[in-house]
Amino acid sequence: MTKQIKITLVKGFVNQTARQKNNVLSLGLHKIGQSVVREDTPVYRGMAHAVRHLVTVEEVD
Structure with a gap:
């Protein structure tokens, strides 16, 4: 089984660059406090x- 990481959005991305906004959205995060679990890949x-x-x-077991 592969390792997994939990990524949580803790700040809004309103005044960030377009590249940073796209990064957050492509991780699957839309709201502050929202978390997603993804495979631990580079x-x-x-x-x-x-x-x-x-x-x-955070690393998830």
């Missing part, structure tokens, strides 16, 4: 890292 890690000031990342 793609999702990189997307979360690009908007690390807007999200929190």
